[in-house]
Every structure is written in C-alpha cells, then in structure tokens.
Amino acid sequence: MGRMSARKSKSTRITLQDVARKSGFSPSTVSIVLSEAPLSRYVAAQTKERIRKTAEVLGYRPDVFARSLRSRRSNTIGVLLFDISDPFCVLILRGIEKALHGTRFMPILMDAHHERAQFEGYLDLLMERRVEGLIVVANWLFDEGGLLKASSREPMPSVVVGRDVSEQRIGSVIVDNEAGGYLAIKHLYDLGHRQIALIRGPEKLIDSTRRWNGIERFARENGWKIDPRRVRQLRDAIEPISGFEGGMQLTADLLQSRQKFTALMAFDDLTALGALRALAQAGLSAPRDCSIIGFDDVPLAALSTPGITTIRQPMEEMGAAAARRVLDALHEGRSLGSGLQMLPPELVLRDSTAKLD
Amino acid sequence: MGRMSARKSKSTRITLQDVARKSGFSPSTVSIVLSEAPLSRYVAAQTKERIRKTAEVLGYRPDVFARSLRSRRSNTIGVLLFDISDPFCVLILRGIEKALHGTRFMPILMDAHHERAQFEGYLDLLMERRVEGLIVVANWLFDEGGLLKASSREPMPSVVVGRDVSEQRIGSVIVDNEAGGYLAIKHLYDLGHRQIALIRGPEKLIDSTRRWNGIERFARENGWKIDPRRVRQLRDAIEPISGFEGGMQLTADLLQSRQKFTALMAFDDLTALGALRALAQAGLSAPRDCSIIGFDDVPLAALSTPGITTIRQPMEEMGAAAARRVLDALHEGRSLGSGLQMLPPELVLRDSTAKLD
C-alpha cells in the first residue's frame, strides 16, 4: 500500500520520481541531468537524451520550492524601488529585467512608496525569500543605513543605482552628475546665454552638489560668473513630484525678482516642467522668452510641448549595469559589489532651448 | 553523533526545531502556534505565549520554501503587466499593492514589454512559482487567448484590469468607458463648443467603441450632429506611445483639412499631448484656439502646460478592486472571479479646455 501511494496523486502532478520511473534511471541521475549540474558532464549522452525526452513527454516541471529548499538557492534577485511612480525608475527597471533575462535569475520587485518603514519591511521580505542579490533603485532621498544593516546581516551582492553610497561597502551605479551639470550649462552658454537662472537640487541630495560642481567648473573655465541672485534651491523633500511644484514656485519667484534671465537650468525634468508652467502663467513661453534645460530625460520630457532639452541619464544602461554587477559577483563567488560605477550623460536636443538673438 | 547534527548548523539559522527544543514543546505545537493554524485555538494561552517569546528571542524566521513545499501554498499573487512603461499601469499597481498589503499575499510582478512571447513565458514562470491568483494589467492590445489557456490548465482566481474579457470565464475590472465618452463630450458641449473634432481609439480596442457609444448617445440626446469630416481614428498599434504620434499626426491632418473646429476630444491623454504639439506647430495654442480633452488622467496630464482636462480612470481603485476580487475568491474557496466590474469615470478640470467665446 505504501508503495502505491506515489501512484495515486490525484492532480496528476509530475515529479522527478515519475520521470525516473518512466525513463528507467534513478532520481539522482535524472536530477543531475535535468538541472544541468556539474556532474552531468559525466553522464552518457544517450542517457541524457532519454531522460530529457521522457521529461518532455511527461510535461515535467520542477518544483521551485522543493528545489530551493534543498539547494538553498532561490534563483531570485531582489529589486527594491524607492518609488515606482517616479518615471526615473521605470527605465532602470527595464534595464535590470533585460540583463536578468536568460539567466537563471528572476527579479522580485518591491516598491517602498518612498516610505522608510516599507523600505525596511520589504527588505526583510526579500531576505526571507532568500534573494541571492539585491538591487536598490534610489531616487531622491533614501536612508542607506537600513540597507547597510540588513546587507551586513546576511551578506549578499548589493548594488544601489541612482545614488552614490560607495563609501559604504555597497556598489553604486550612477550617472556622472558633474559632467552632466557641465554639459547643461555649456549648452546654454554656447547658445549665447549669459544671464542664466539656476535651480539647484535639494541640499541633502549629493547629486545636487555634483551637478553644481560641474556648473562651477564650466564657469571657471570660461570666465563666466554665477550670479547668486539668479540661483534658487529646491527644498529637501521626499517625493519626486515636489520637483514640479518647486520648479514652478521658484521660477515664479525668479520672475518676480526682476533679475532678467534668458535661460534657466532646472535641476531635473520635472523641475523644468514646473518652470514651463510658471513661465506660461506669466504670459511667457519657452524658448522664445526663455530657454529651459532639464536633467534625466524621463519619458515626459519628450511629450511636453515644447519638448524639453535635457541631459539624459542612460537609465536602461544603468539598470543593466547594476544587474550585471550582481550577476558577476554571484557567478564568480566573490562578494564584489563595492565601488562606484559612473556612466556618461548625454545632451538631448529638443525644443525648449534656442539661440539667443 | 546523529543526534548532534542539528546542533552544528554553521550559519546559525534558527529552525522550528530550535524553537521547539528551547521552549520545551514539540515541533508540531510550535508550528501550530506560529503559523496560527486553526488548531491553535485549542492551545493554552500560556503555551502560545512561551512559544512566541522563544521564537522572538531566538529570532526565528520561518523558511518560506519549506513552508510552501509542505503546505502547497506560495502566499503570492502573480501580477502580469503588459507594459510597465505605460503610465496607466503604475497607479493600478499601487492599488494592487495597497490591497494586498497586510494580507498573507505578496505580489510577484512581471512585465511583458508588450511582447506576446514574453507574456506567455512569464505566465508560465508565475505558474511555476505557484502563484495562487493572477492579476493581468492590460493596456491596449493583448491577446487573451493565452491567458485563458493557461488559466484553465491550472485554474486559479484571475482578474484582468483594463480590458473587458468577461465573455471568457475571467473576471474583469474596467472603467465605464461609455460614461466616460459621454462625460467628455458633454463637457465640451457645455462650454459652448459645437464644432468638435474627434480622435477615436484604435478599431480593435473595445474601449474605443464604448467611448464612441457614449459620444453618440450624447449626440442623440442633445440633437448634436457628429460631422464625420471632423473624425479621425488612431491606427491599431501595440505601443501606448503611439497614441502621442497618432494624436500629433491626426491633429495636423485635421488642421489641414480646413474643417474648422473649436475643440478636440482625444482618445486618451497621450493623444491629447500629441494634439497639443500639433497645435503648437501650427502656431496655435490650447485652450485659446482650441480646447482639448483627454482620457485616463495619467500623471503627465497634470504636468504638461496647459494641464490637460481629462476623464479620470480611477486606476488605483481599479487595481485595488481587482486584488480584492482575487483575495475574496481565495478566501472563500469558490473560484469566483468571473463577471465584469465597472468603475465610474470622473471629469478632471484643468486648463486645456475653456468656454467658447
């Protein structure tokens, strides 16, 4: 009776045992062959063939849970988003997915809704699911402390994309913000603009400083003077959308200040869109009355009218790079994952900037 | 020696056994208590207390894989997106997440990149991971055949949000497109517009027809005549972004046709943005020269200048509704999930429409 029990599976779920019986080989051999374990190198080609065929015919699907329980490998990589509604994230995601596609790994996504508690909670969840690696997509502010803590508790290859946390022992993939700031201001300058208003990013965001450094370097190199009266700064905030509000408000403020400016460099595209709105409300339009340049090249930048000239972050590539680093670390066994990787930005010409006449 | 083996776990992973030993109860009791099984009703309060405390102290984390292997439950719900880069999806996602939060279920996201093959592949992947329910977020075209097939192979509660596939045995959650079309045209009409251009959605998209029906009903009820010379239709396409291109092109076409129109109703927000661009290229602007209304209320609609007046789909609610239906079916054991659920649209006033003077 006990011997028969395996036979009476009602839901006709095919197990490895079934394949073994049908093919005439032992479960071990079947397992080795079907999971392409190293040992399968020593299995006769004919045997492999027969086993594979049988599995195919029976429609065998390995049980993920049994496999993971036994092998201690989940074949998953955790992807922790800080806020998926930020268009910045989506393309990064795509890059990650593409890089993971075809490997044995599948991404598990969690969105923290820019809430710290959720972030930690989901991190725990991912660890519980035994993800073998971790990619954090960070936009704006996020507290890397929690990540560090968790990551050290159960060390695994971790990469943060969008934030430089390389000082900690975690890998980072970011765009070269300094070069981006330089490119942006250079573009406006090359168009003939000299009276340029600047909206800096939030103080606590390291990106802000980097981009600013790029601007200052350009100013130094070209004998251009930054007029502090034409500079504003976004306030620290946790929601990306606040860039729009901020851009709108600060631009209105700039307009009221009676400091003439023929061009405006916004911290990012959302800020630029806000600036556009403020301009319109004052009866002005870009680029006729004022050129505007953004940063990021989120999808919206191309869809607004006028299209926003901007500095593109290669987001898909950044995502892919992050994924590849995790994969490499996983593959090579070394816990590599530390160190900073910077990708070059790129000027994208659209219609919001024009030559000063 | 054998007896000791449990003790020598190197990575200090705490198992249920450890909790049992430490607390002095048997593994089964501990299991019953910690997983809050029905039987735990009969366990002495004091026992529960002691077991919970011990687990807490030891830092016990149940092994997801062992648990799922044994219980045949994955505690996951598959979420299959047709294209995450469509802003339409993101809010739906959020709704799903929020509804699932706090339940024992966690969503597993897969993005098909509007490719049919990927769709099927990921569907398989999800089944392999033994998701207990399925939510498909469908925008634009998608072939429901595959879903149906898979779903019938291993029946589980499935809901599609964004497409009406209730004819099949799958649940659907959508916005009331007919009411939406009605609302949109009514708004323009109420503003005094009579010469209204219309850009219909792709022919194969059932939503197009529904919205059109709403328009026709309004026309009938108010003695307004739809002039076919002012009507255009988006071509069938699979990428949501094509709405922008289409809107731009068709609007340009309308402008050239010399059929005067004072307002334009676009199939969706992306189409409206395209129309805005075409208008600008012709030296016109909304709402001064032409009022424009969209559909969906994707995040971009609020950020463009002028802000797009639009018909809001309650996306977050739709996602939540879908999730709740799956949860209900799961909870009640019945395979309910069939039937159509329609949520009401809502007019969102922004700046792209104005009274005809």
Add this chain to the structure above:
DNA sequence: TTGTATGCGTTATCAC
C-alpha cells in the same frame, strides 16, 4: 491539549 511519525520534491554525498 500536546506529541509522534511521516512526507512534500529535490539535491548532495557517498558508494558501487
């Protein structure tokens, strides 16, 4: 009300 015994489907370690 609690404990014992067994098996979920795999993979890993040996032995042959």
Add this chain to the structure above:
DNA sequence: GTGATAACGCATACAA
C-alpha cells in the same frame, strides 16, 4: 557513469 540514501524545514493526520 549511475544508484541508494539521507537530509532540507515545515505541516498535518493521528495517537495519546
């Protein structure tokens, strides 16, 4: 080159 056997960590039927 292949097979027997023992875990992996948990949940549950059944016994007590």
